[in-house]
Amino acid sequence: MQYELITDATLVSCYIKGDESALEVLIKRHKQKVYSFIYSKVYDKDVAEDIFQDTFIKVIRTLKKGNYNEEGKFLPWVMRISHNLVIDFFRKSNRMPKFDNAGEFSIFSVLSDSSLNAENSIIKEQVEYDVRRLVDELPEDQKEVLLMRIYDDLSFKEISDKTGVSINTALGRMRYALINLRKIIDKHNIVLTN
8 A cells, every 4th residue: 555645534544443554654754743843842852752652642542542533634633732742741840841943932832822721821821921020020132132022023134123233133132031031930930831
């Protein structure tokens, strides 16, 4: 059978009907994307590998129980499982998600999850409030760049134009803002997840 040509939905139904090799194809097909996403949040190969394994254990259990109903949306469903496991990891270890390479504060990607229930919505508001308070402790030039980048979603080129400083200066201020935020979080022993 030419598995490469078969859709995820067909592979899922083949697996549910007992074709174990269909799952192998699905894992191989999506391993890079799922693993990269997890690693981009935890920055630790061993932890990323564990969460990746846990993700597919959960996928297998759900498929075996017959509880899968995400017709044609296999990858987004797997990504959601891995995202939830990443959040669980941070909650259990009382650690904050790390900054990613673009200088973004990963907590903001957690905050942008649109499928929040009422409890999570309250937590989200509290975290946003806490983050705003922390940001207020930053030096004015760092705070300005951080707010433009995170809340106004401006590029560093736009920030540079607006503030009249070079792109490198804007990048440096953002970097120091994130370093200082981390220090403030550590100093006050703040946990930004529930």
